Each structure stands twice: as structure tokens, then as C-alpha cells.
Amino acid sequence: MTADSMIATILRQAPADRRASITAWRQLSDILAQRGNQLGDDDIRRSLHALAVLRPRVPEAVRRDCARAIARHGRFAPLVALYANDVPAVSAIMLREVRLAEADWLALLPATSAMARSVLAGRRDLPQGVARALASLGSASVALPQPASAAVEEPAATGQATLEPVADNGPSQISELVRRIDKYQSTRGQPAAPRPPRAAFLFETGPDGVIHWVDGVTRGAVIGLSIAEAAFGGEPGADGVAAGAFRQRAEIINARMLLEGTAAEAGEWRFSALPWFDPATGQFRGYRASARRPQRNETPYGRTATEDSGDSIRQLIHELRSPLNAISGFAQIISGQMFGPVSHGYRAMADAIVADAASVQAIIDDLETAARSDAAPPADSAEEIVDIGAIVTQIERDLAGLLADQRVELSISRVGGPFLGLASDANVRRMVGRLLTALVDVSEPEATLVGQLVTESRHDDMLQLRVVRPAAIRFATAADLLDPGFSPEGEAPGAAVLSLGFSLRLVDSLARAVGGRLDIGHNALTLHLPSATSKAEAGLEAQQGE
Secondary structure, three states: OOHHHHHHHHHHOOOOOHHHHHHHHHHHHHHHHHHHHHOOHHHHHHHHHHHHHHHHHOOHHHHHHHHHHHHHHOOOHHHHHHHHOOOHHHHHHHHHHOOOOHHHHHHHHHHOOHHHHHHHHOOOOOOHHHHHHHHHOOHHHOOOOOOHHHHHHOOOOOOOOOOOOOHHHOHHHHHHHHHHHHHHHHHOOOOOOOOOOOOEEEEEEOOOOEEEEEEOOOHHHHOOOEOOOEOOOOOOEEOHHHHHHHHHOOOEEEEEEEEOOOOOOOEEEEEEEEEEEOOOOOOEEEEEEEEEOOOHHHOHHHOOOOOOHHHHHHHHHHHHHHHHHHHHHHHHHHHOOOOOOOOHHHHHHHHHHHHHHHHHHHHHHHHHHHHHHHHOOOOOOOOOEEEHHHHHHHHHHHOHHHHHHHOOEEEEEEEOOOOEEEOOHHHHHHHHHHHHHHHHHOOOOOOEEEEEEEOOOOOOOEEEEEEEOOHHHOOOOHHHHOOOOOOOOOOOOOOOOOOHHHHHHHHHHHHHHOOOEEEEOOOEEEEEEEEHHHHHHHHHHHHHHO
8 A cells, every 4th residue: 555545544534532543643653754755745734734633632642652753763854843843742852863854954943943943952963054054043042041140140151052941831841851951961971060069049030930040950950840830749849929929020038949859959948039120111021039948947847848748648638538428428318318308310419429439438548558558668467368269259240330331341260279368358359459440441442351360389378360461551661550650541531540550559569568569570460469278288288297
């Protein structure tokens, strides 16, 4: 099949869902990357238009993977331009590695953003004509704007172009892009000049509140953060005091800021800032600030922010339980018609609320277990002999509704037996239930989740629940699967609130608490639990031998 006929076939099939959109994106990108220079203008125009329409429906991670693949072998300038005008995380991957002819680069540059040109400015392998063209666009197109005070103090500071993030793409993407570019330049043999650890630093924001200049700490730790919006949940950024003052263009005094990075810069800071305005027009230009480490009396009870993170989670869980129990209790009253007759519609709504509250309660229990296991190693629980085979059978029945909704089949065979384990009944139910639920959530519709419950030898001190990896995580690394934030592409819309990575870490933590473990194999995930059968049989044989 020729390239143009393949494109016509792809464009005739309107993508019905996200998975089809991802497939069409990959196919069109691959065809244009390999054969774009051989296609007619009409096919090129239709393909690029289709990619532009598909882009909002294709996850960023997929677009990053495609950019990485195309950058290695693609030579088609219009496709490179499409990717170069994507979000910074996608654009940077493409522009760091792609190879084009000088004429193609010169045609591409006018259509690129300042961020894209900043990435290109860091490359040392571009043709001389391209480097001259970048220079001719002006330093403002590839350099961070320096504040007036800094320009006076350091008139010809380094002579090395710095990079200009684009504020429109959000603080988190800017900070991540700057960190990646810094890392890339360091691998090119141009490490930034080392700075001694300092207890203070200076920074400046633009009128949008995004920090674009810093002195005293690594740029990647601060550049791209915003003081215009409050950061929550331990994320890097400023607190609500700074955000409120920013909206009023007021002075900021001793606001709180959290940073990530090396030991010298990570953690809590206090900063004060003054707004500054253009002397000629009176236009607001941003804030100039100085930051310092907090004094001992400014940290509650003299503790660091990290010391009480587990206590904070447990306090939050405690505060969630009370309203949740109240909501569930009132719903049960309505469902049971305890205060008088209730219509069928209201009873159905109450039943749904009770079911949803139970699901949220299970999530809260998992979060509490994770917080407790992170705070201290779990104490050994009293040994209890449980029938793991019966528990697995019960969980298979409990998952019938989820399996029907996801259109997934679950098939767990038994090899050997009996399946008696040394653990508490509640912990085994949580481990097995969380493991199977998480894997069902990432299974494709019409797929079969295959597993085995195994006791391979009567002398083996472990019994095993092996589950074959679903297609969505077939090639994921063990590090990814145990990352609390990991959720694979193609995850079912009805997937659990907790991510796959969090669920697997929880299962592994619970298993290790009773002397077992969760193994991440190439083809399967295997839950090992202590066997009571082997110990009982070994003791019986010892008595018979005597």
C-alpha cells in the first residue's frame, strides 16, 4: 500500500474514542516522518490538519513518545514545525535531537516560539547559517529578560544566552522545561558555574507573577514558579499570603515558599517583595523579592515541614471520616425509611450514596494504611491461618459488577493446594482485592485477566498469586509500576481514584508487613504470602520421623 493510500484510509476512519485517536496520531506521524517528502501537497495539508484536530484528544505522554521517535529518524520539516509548536515538554524533545537541512531550519525558524528558539540556542550542532539566523532574531527571542537593577550591577555578566520560558504554558511546565534544558546542557560539557550554598537569594517576577530571574540558587529550582497562585499539598510555590498580595499589587512580607532541588535549596523559605512599575508609563511590571531561610520561631513547634507529613495525612483522614460517616448515615436512614415512607427515586439515590461512601471509605483506609507504613515499619501482627483460596473466590464474586462494567473477564486457576496462609483475613482481602481491582481498571475491554493461585511444593514456605500483565502495562518498568503517581495511558475512564502505582506500592507494603512481597516480573505480577500449609506438613513429617 502506498503512503497516499494509507493516509486516505486513515482519514476516512473518523476516530470514535481516545484509543482510536491515539492510533491515528501515531500512524499519521510515522507516515509523514518517513515519507513526507514523497507525498503530494494535498495529502500533506490534509494530514497536518488531521493531526492538529487530533492533538487535543491525544495524551501529552503519547505525543512526547512520538516526538522522541520522530526526532531520531524524521526529516520532514512541516511535521517538525507541528511538534515544535506543541506544549514545551513535547516541543523540547523534538527540537533537542531532530536533524534538518539548513534550508529547512531557515524556513522553520519564523514559525517557532521564543521557547522553541531557546531550545535551539542551546544546541551546538546546528549549521552556521541557522546559528546566525537565531542571532539575527535578537537576544530577546532566546534570553531571559534581566531586571534593570541586575543590568546595572552586571553589565556584561556571562555572555552566555539564558533561556526564556513561555508563561502561557503554566508554571509547572516552565520549571520542568528549564530543569530539562539545564540537564541537557550539562551533559554537553557546559555545566553551570558552581555556587556556594547560601541562606538567601534574590528573584524577580513578570507582571503575570511567574519568576523569570533569580540569583543565589539554581535557576531550575525557582524559575517558572508563580507567586500569583497559592501552591497546595506540598507542591513547590508560594502560599496564599503572596497570592492575595499579588492580586492587590501590595507589598509582600515574610510569605512562605517551598522549593525542590538539592539539599542547599530544597525546603521552606520566607520572602518579602515589592511591586515595581514602569517609570514612564506607570505600568505594573512585576515584583522584586529577597528570600531567606525561616528562623526557628517561624516554624511551628520547631519542626521541619517533612517531620509531620504523616501526622498531617492522618489528621486529614480523621477530618474526612466524620462528614463521610454522617452522609452515609443519613443516606441509610432514607434508604431504610426509618422516618417514614420515601419514594422509590429517593431510595435509589440514597442507595447509590451509601455505595459511593463505602468506596470512598475504602480509599481512605488505604491512604491511612500507606501513611502508617511510611511513618514507621509495620509491627509484626499475630499469625492467623486463613484460607486464601476462599478469599480469592469471594473477591472474584465481589468484582462481578466491575468486570461487567469494564467488559473484562477474570480467570484465576488453582495449582496445588490447600491454600492456607499466615496473615490476617482483613489484610489478605485488602491485598488481593486492591491488586485485582487495579489490574482490571487498566485492562482493555473484551480482554481476559489471567492468573494462578499456586502452591508449587509442600515444602515451599510461600504461596503465590500470579497475574499476567494487562496489555496497557506490558512493557512498563518495575520503577514505573511502583511509582505512586503512575497511571498508564489507556486507563479505563472508570478506574479507581487511587493510581495503579499507589495501589501496587500499598499491596507490596502490606505483603512485606506479614513476611511476603510483590514481585514485578516481565510477564506477570506475583504476590507472595507466607504459607501455613508447608509449616504444618513439615512439623507432621518431623513428628513421624521421630
